[in-house]
Amino acid sequence: MRLTPLLAFTPRGIHCPIADVYIDPWRGVDRAIITHAHSDHARGGSGHYLATPVTKALMHARIGADLSVEGLGYGKPVTINGVRFSLHPAGHIPGSAQVRVEYQDEVWVATGDYKRQLDGISDAFEPVRCHTLITECTFGLPIYRWKEPVEVFAEIDAWWRGNAANGVCSVISAYSLGKAQRVMTGVDPSIGPILVHGAVANMNTVLQDCGLELPPWEHITKDTPKERFRNALVITPGSALDTPWMNRMKPYRSAMASGWMQLRGWRRRSNIDRGFVLSDHADWEALLLAVKESGAERVIATHGYTDLFSQYLRSVGYDATAESTEFAGEAGADGTEGTRSVDPVIPALSREGRPETNAS
Amino acid sequence: MTPEATLFDALDATTATNAKVEALAVYFREAADADKLWVIALLSGRRPKRPVTSTQLRQWAAEVSGIPDWLFEASYHVVGDFAETVTHIAKLEQRMERSLAEWVRYVEELKDLSEVEKATRVKAVWAGLEGMELFVFNKIITGGFRIGVSQKIMVKGLSKATGVDEDVLAHRLMGDWAPHHTTFHDLVLGANEGDDHSRPYPFYLAYGIEGPEGTAAGAGLQDLLPLGDPREWQVEHKWDGIRGQLIVRGGQHYVWSRGEELVTDKYPELEALRKALPDGTVLDGELLAWKDGAPLPFAEMQKRIGRKSVGKKLLADVPVIFMAYDLMEHDGTDIRQRPLNERRQLLERIVAAAQHPMLTLSPTLAFTTWEEIVAHREHARTASIEGLMLKRRSSTYEVGRRRGDWWKWKVDPLSIDAVLTFSMQGHGRRADLYTDHTFGLWQEGQLVTFAKAYSGLTDSEMKEVDAFVKKNTLERFGPVRQVKAELVFEIAFEGISTSTRHKSGVAVRFPRIARWRKDKKPEDADTLDALKRMAAALPTAPNDL
Numbered sequence A: 001m002r003l004t005p006l007l008a009f010t011p012r013g014i015h016c017p018i019a020d021v022y023i024d025p026w027r028g029v030d031r032a033i034i035t036h037a038h039s040d041h042a043r044g045g046s047g048h049y050l051a052t053p054v055t056k057a058l059m060h061a062r063i064g065a066d067l068s069v070e071g072l073g074y075g076k077p078v079t080i081n082g083v084r085f086s087l088h089p090a091g092h093i094p095g096s097a098q099v100r101v102e103y104q105d106e107v108w109v110a111t112g113d114y115k116r117q118l119d120g121i122s123d124a125f126e127p128v129r130c131h132t133l134i135t136e137c138t139f140g141l142p143i144y145r146w147k148e149p150v151e152v153f154a155e156i157d158a159w160w161r162g163n164a165a166n167g168v169c170s171v172i173s174a175y176s177l178g179k180a181q182r183v184m185t186g187v188d189p190s191i192g193p194i195l196v197h198g199a200v201a202n203m204n205t206v207l208q209d210c211g212l213e214l215p216p217w218e219h220i221t222k223d224t225p226k227e228r229f230r231n232a233l234v235i236t237p238g239s240a241l242d243t244p245w246m247n248r249m250k251p252y253r254s255a256m257a258s259g260w261m262q263l264r265g266w267r268r269r270s271n272i273d274r275g276f277v278l279s280d281h282a283d284w285e286a287l288l289l290a291v292k293e294s295g296a297e298r299v300i301a302t303h304g305y306t307d308l309f310s311q312y313l314r315s316v317g318y319d320a321t322a323e324s325t326e327f328a329g330e331a332g333a334d335g336t337e338g339t340r341s342v343d344p345v346i347p348a349l350s351r352e353g354r355p356e357t358n359a360s
Numbered sequence B: 001m002t003p004e005a006t007l008f009d010a011l012d013a014t015t016a017t018n019a020k021v022e023a024l025a026v027y028f029r030e031a032a033d034a035d036k037l038w039v040i041a042l043l044s045g046r047r048p049k050r051p052v053t054s055t056q057l058r059q060w061a062a063e064v065s066g067i068p069d070w071l072f073e074a075s076y077h078v079v080g081d082f083a084e085t086v087t088h089i090a091k092l093e094q095r096m097e098r099s100l101a102e103w104v105r106y107v108e109e110l111k112d113l114s115e116v117e118k119a120t121r122v123k124a125v126w127a128g129l130e131g132m133e134l135f136v137f138n139k140i141i142t143g144g145f146r147i148g149v150s151q152k153i154m155v156k157g158l159s160k161a162t163g164v165d166e167d168v169l170a171h172r173l174m175g176d177w178a179p180h181h182t183t184f185h186d187l188v189l190g191a192n193e194g195d196d197h198s199r200p201y202p203f204y205l206a207y208g209i210e211g212p213e214g215t216a217a218g219a220g221l222q223d224l225l226p227l228g229d230p231r232e233w234q235v236e237h238k239w240d241g242i243r244g245q246l247i248v249r250g251g252q253h254y255v256w257s258r259g260e261e262l263v264t265d266k267y268p269e270l271e272a273l274r275k276a277l278p279d280g281t282v283l284d285g286e287l288l289a290w291k292d293g294a295p296l297p298f299a300e301m302q303k304r305i306g307r308k309s310v311g312k313k314l315l316a317d318v319p320v321i322f323m324a325y326d327l328m329e330h331d332g333t334d335i336r337q338r339p340l341n342e343r344r345q346l347l348e349r350i351v352a353a354a355q356h357p358m359l360t361l362s363p364t365l366a367f368t369t370w371e372e373i374v375a376h377r378e379h380a381r382t383a384s385i386e387g388l389m390l391k392r393r394s395s396t397y398e399v400g401r402r403r404g405d406w407w408k409w410k411v412d413p414l415s416i417d418a419v420l421t422f423s424m425q426g427h428g429r430r431a432d433l434y435t436d437h438t439f440g441l442w443q444e445g446q447l448v449t450f451a452k453a454y455s456g457l458t459d460s461e462m463k464e465v466d467a468f469v470k471k472n473t474l475e476r477f478g479p480v481r482q483v484k485a486e487l488v489f490e491i492a493f494e495g496i497s498t499s500t501r502h503k504s505g506v507a508v509r510f511p512r513i514a515r516w517r518k519d520k521k522p523e524d525a526d527t528l529d530a531l532k533r534m535a536a537a538l539p540t541a542p543n544d545l
């Protein structure tokens, strides 16, 4: 084994010292590979980026048009200083990728965020063989087991239909990139119009320009007539939930679609009427399957219940460790399912329910 | 899915009271009587005895889940609820189908089995049910059944389904009944009323006198004048104890607390009243810690509330008396429909005849004008008086909280009942105790943080709260733990103002814990709106804090 590892955890992010490339760095670096366009993974300030074409388009829209991003299709290799990099579908959101890193017969894979369920909008997760796997484990506890998405969408449809029959607007809080489009694609559009918040509209447009097909949707503006909301499904980021922006939608019921909704406690504390368990991350079984199918002997757990997940992997014979990815506390503040750096137990709920830690 | 699983799913899926009532009404119209009876029992806190220990359950759960013990424990820690943890982890293999009543019997029959057999049967269920059905079973076997439905909501749903008046139902569902000894028909439709000697009457609860802004703050003479002629009113102190009902029937005595809890054994000194009172007597009054002719501070009373059995020392240090203020049953007859002045005369006679130091009469105040009452209230604050009670002399004894004839008028409006939501470890000598608490008030079914308070508890209460926090942590946020919404505290403060910096929209000045309201359930805590109304009613509140 080499003295310097192929990938190392540094204060700036996951670093490949031989190629001097960072994966999802959280501070500015010269060269970065970005797994996907969620804000806790794709940040501005770096000199040059490498990402899938969809992620590239999203980064231009979300971070800045002048960003220097090179688009790289799935499976196509790029070699930097003898290190071969390639991107492989992660199934997390459109454009999301795992990063395969190969150097002198040694292969590492950094998964980024991933799921194994098909969501109708992302390329299916592809198991990639490697020696060392760096895996996320946002939901790395056996209490997290997802239902089939079709069951969840049947629940959402029934809820929407019931509200619509009573002239009550249905508002779903879903992250504007990924979850929002997944919800739009999964529901039955014959129930009523799908109306979206501006943040969702922006992402819809970028993704449609990339070729993603979405059911008809409307951007909510000042001119949207009040009657339009009566049988509508409104999709909004959590940050707009129950703000004055929603006054026109009254009467409405609110819901959240997230893996955290699996726990009654989180459903209860999130100030919403309904919680739908719909995650863009792998559940416990899917994480274990991904580890197994990678063929890796060494596993490094990041992002989530890292200590517990790696401890479990050790107990079943893997050489597993936990590494923290210091996502600077911003992760998930806008409603993604990402976890905070300090404590993996904290789901990203943006509203009431968090204490102010300073005395007021 | 069983009708109960459908019901509990519906109850769990909504925070809206109307939707819960509707789901219950649908269920009570359609389900089988034996199962309905158990739903009523479970939702009113009656449940089969636990046939297994939690240690056994945790061991078996780790065994069936195929994960190491420590991982099960860690999962449990994250979920915060054993029944739910097992529900998430267990895997369906061989489906089992039974009705709710049959499941209860299944649980009860475990009692006499060997440990091995118990384990086999419990594990069979964990592999035989999933989702809400499994959750319900786990709740039954672990003994707790809190699912966000108050008894009041359940009664509303039941009333809607059966057409029986809510008040009548509330009374029928009180007392010491058990599903084994009654039927849905007898209990709900009242076929065998009067069999149960221990059955209490629902308490009559007063609303607060409100000032122009809808709270006690700022209430004054002008708010008493609408009550009319002062001579039509009886005014007493509002005692700072525990509301209680003392029943003497069939040679037995029973003591009920307002929380509908049979607390006879907690107050053994009151047993003497069984002989002092005529059979067929039911008194409404206050359980008060009382010594040497005077009330003890509420903190002393607290020592008695939490204890199941009372030692000799505590009994000597903190004796409890019954301060009677109403008579509900006389000579075995329900006299709640007779006017208060008649009930009061009978009560005075009974208390005088009893001549017992453990039974006193709540004194009435002599007054002729409302001005005297206003003045009296201003000087009323002592250790054990919370304010005044105003009761119309012609009033009948009503069920539940009603406006019109009974009013309470608290002394100090600047306090509110809030639920403990977060705790942080203290500093220095208390570094390993959770002593810095955050409190929430209700708003649309959620608790919104409104104040933090560090002081006001005794050392032993502090330890008790610390133990609660450690046992009931839902999440950790660095040094802060979010806890199960369960403990209610009265939070006192010096002033309130509206604030844009606080999520609640209201800031309170110098909040402190006035006392631990062990007699209150989280759903009895106050709303954020009540606090806002208080703020609006205070003319001199400083602006932002």
Ligand SMILES: [Zn+2]
Pocket (backbone or CB within 6 Å): A036, A038, A041, A092, A113, A336, A338
């Ligand atoms: Zn992501």
Ligand SMILES: [Zn+2]
Pocket (backbone or CB within 6 Å): A038, A040, A041, A113, A303, A338, A339
């Ligand atoms: Zn992430």
